Amino acid sequence: MSEAPQTWSARLAELGIELPAVAAPVAAYVPAVRTGDHVYTSGQLPFVDGKLSLTGKLGAGVSEADAKVAARVCALNALAAVDALVGIDNVVRVVKVVGYVASAEGFTGQPGVINGASEFFGEVFGDAGIHARAAVGVAELPLGAAVEVDMIVEVR
Structure with a gap:
């Protein structure tokens, strides 16, 4: 096992991950607010280069595998919002993640979809990425997005 990086930004570089520009609010x-030692992000959609990477509903044409990738994109966008506000190297730990999945009637795989975000935070932050979580099925999301993720992080 390699040595732990000195900073979270070094960890991102080690993983070959670049934080995108913060998605413009719709x-x-x-995108994010700090209060005390916590940053709360707004819900982040799976925007890549200004365009939604996945629209539609799970259980009605959208695959769980594609939605899991989109949840990771949402998590990356949430992390970009945190970085823009306080700097990623000031993150102490991920406290909570909430994921929303546009779901057709009868779809119950929301937890597996939102694992895309949770696993990403674990990859980046290790033990500091272990968090409380909710994975919620909803009828519709903004702009027809298939997934949305928000997070709370503790910062120094």
Whole structure:
């Protein structure tokens, strides 16, 4: 096993991950807010280069594998919002993740989809990425997105 990186930004570089530009809000909110030792992100959609990478509903044409990848993209976008506000190297730990999955009637695989986000945070932060979580099925998401993720992190 290799030595742990000195910083989270070094860990991202080690993994070959670049944080994207923060996605522009699609309504009246900001991407992230700090209060005390915590940063709360707004819900992040799976935007890649300004375009949604996955739309539709699970259980009605969208595969769980594709949605899991999209949840990872949402997590990356949430991390970019944290970085833009306080700097990723100030993250102490991921506290909570909430994932929303656009679900057709009868679809119950939301936890597996949101594992895309949870596993990403574990990959980046190791033990500091272990978090509380909710995975929620919803009828619709903004802009027809298939998944949305928000997070709370503790910061120094």
